[in-house]
Amino acid sequence: MNRLKLMLLGMFVLGLTACNSQSTKIAKPTQVGYLKDNISQAELNNRLNYKRYSYYCHNFATGEASYLATYFPLWKESRLKDNFGFYFQLNGGKAQPFDHLENKALNMAATRFEVLYRSYYLIEGSYVDLKARERSSVYYKNNLPWLECREG
Numbered sequence: 001m002n003r004l005k006l007m008l009l010g011m012f013v014l015g016l017t018a019c020n021s022q023s024t025k026i027a028k029p030t031q032v033g034y035l036k037d038n039i040s041q042a043e044l045n046n047r048l049n050y051k052r053y054s055y056y057c058h059n060f061a062t063g064e065a066s067y068l069a070t071y072f073p074l075w076k077e078s079r080l081k082d083n084f085g086f087y088f089q090l091n092g093g094k095a096q097p098f099d100h101l102e103n104k105a106l107n108m109a110a111t112r113f114e115v116l117y118r119s120y121y122l123i124e125g126s127y128v129d130l131k132a133r134e135r136s137s138v139y140y141k142n143n144l145p146w147l148e149c150r151e152g
Helices: 002-023
Strands: 050-059 065-073 085-090 096-105 113-119 128-132 137-141 144-151
Touching: 065 144, 085 113, 096 128
Parallel strands: none
Antiparallel strands: 050 065, 050 144, 065 085, 085 096, 096 113, 113 128, 128 137, 137 144
């Protein structure tokens, strides 16, 4: 009888540790590594190397308007399948690298599509996913809308 109790206790402890180790893992984005972790504003402002796009966003977290600048590399290597990414800079803060995940067709003819990206690193405590469409872009944290942006 004592052996059965010890076995059950051991299985219980093993089950608890297995649950804890899985729940604390955070999914890491695909590591591409061709974008710099710390890029200077002077580098981003170089029009020969980066194309800048400006957006006005509704920030669902604060309820306020936010300004977003994105910077897309212009060199040949940046357009290779595994290297496609951009820098995200919210309200003049630190530029964050984002990695391209996939292009997703929205109709049979593939004339409408969305492009999916993910931040390399945590932004304000979470990875950020982007679904970019023709007229607007929505950034998500924990599968909830965080920013809805329109070019402007």
